[in-house]
Amino acid sequence: MTGRSHCTRRIGPTDPRCGFHSGTRPLDDYFRRHALTNDQGDVGRAYVHEASAVDQAAGLPTVLGFYTLSMGTLASQDAATVLAKRLPRYPMPVVLIGRLAVDERARGRRLGEALLLDALARALEASSIVACVGVLVDAKDPSAEGFYARYDFVTLDDAEWPRRMLLPMSLVRAAFEDG
Amino acid sequence: MRLEATVPDSRGSAVLELAQQLGLSRSQIIDEALALFLKAVIEIRQGRRLMTQDASGSQALCELTTPTLTTLEWALSTERIELPDAALVKAQELIDAPAKPSARLRAAAKRHAR
Numbered sequence: 486m487t488g489r490s491h492c493t494r495r496i497g498p499t500d501p502r503c504g505f506h507s508g509t510r511p512l513d514d515y516f517r518r519h520a521l522t523n524d525q526g527d528v529g530r531a532y533v534h535e536a537s538a539v540d541q542a543a544g545l546p547t548v549l550g551f552y553t554l555s556m557g558t559l560a561s562q563d564a565a566t567v568l569a570k571r572l573p574r575y576p577m578p579v580v581l582i583g584r585l586a587v588d589e590r591a592r593g594r595r596l597g598e599a600l601l602l603d604a605l606a607r608a609l610e611a612s613s614i615v616a617c618v619g620v621l622v623d624a625k626d627p628s629a630e631g632f633y634a635r636y637d638f639v640t641l642d643d644a645e646w647p648r649r650m651l652l653p654m655s656l657v658r659a660a661f662e663d664g
Numbered sequence: 665m666r667l668e669a670t671v672p673d674s675r676g677s678a679v680l681e682l683a684q685q686l687g688l689s690r691s692q693i694i695d696e697a698l699a700l701f702l703k704a705v706i707e708i709r710q711g712r713r714l715m716t717q718d719a720s721g722s723q724a725l726c727e728l729t730t731p732t733l734t735t736l737e738w739a740l741s742t743e744r745i746e747l748p749d750a751a752l753v754k755a756q757e758l759i760d761a762p763a764k765p766s767a768r769l770r771a772a773a774k775r776h777a778r
Contacts (some may be wrong), residue, residue, distance in 0.1 A: 558745065602773060
């Protein structure tokens with residue numbers, strides 16, 4: 486069993502209106518308008534990093550960061566080539582980290598790392614009951630790609646943005662076992 | 665077969681109370697509970713949800729779930745991601761022969777586990 490930050494929990498009904506502001510409009514719009522409904526509709530689980538009482542007293546929002554998780558399968562764009570080449574014959578199940586963002590007033594606290602590791606811990610836990618070969622992210626820009634690469638994610642295709650990056654589940658497992 | 669489990673005190677007390685009320689043994693209660701859970705997992709795996717309904721059928725259905733069943737249901741809802749062949753081969757190679765976790769990732773996992 487892996488440990489888990491006590492500050493990170495499932496999104497709640499009042500969270501979208503807490504004033505979370507990452508500075509990236511699509512992420513802020515998603516959090517405000519879609520994160521809760523997608524979570525309730527089982528489309529994508531949303532988890533939030535809750536601010537401490539001290540932070541809230543200092544005027545920070547109740548949510549300092551969030552991420553979303555869902556499941557996906559990796560498959561070839563061209564099914565006909567699967568048999569001809571040495572490609573996997575079956576879609577490979579993966580956990581998707583759809584979005585991950587930190588409030589701009591809480592930068593410099595390693596919350597990005599805390600959210601990512603929380604997501605990896607939950608993905609590892611899920612992999613004990615549902616098979617998945619790894620964790621996949623879409624890095625939107627070079628800064629995001631650098632962030633995920635620092636935690637061993639590998640870019641699968643560097644021809645276009647967003648970059649698809651994969652971290653094998655066995656590597657996640659080894660990291661938590663070593664830790 | 666004999667199985668052993670550690671459960672919260674409150675759950676254990678509830679089993680004992682129920683056994684007395686229903687005139688069943690603890691093993692019978694646990695066997696029935698396991699049968700229900702196994703059936704629930706089968707239903708969720710087939711894309712169905714468990715509901716309870718009042719006898720008249722006039723009131724709203726109430727979903728019956730547990731954290732494990734919710735995780736299972738979430739995990740079975742998948743998105744298909746199509747990759748170019750070269751990217752798919754690279755993914756397969758990474759999975760077949762994963763590197764060891766870097767010192768940074770190990771340290772981060774250790775911090776997280778604290």
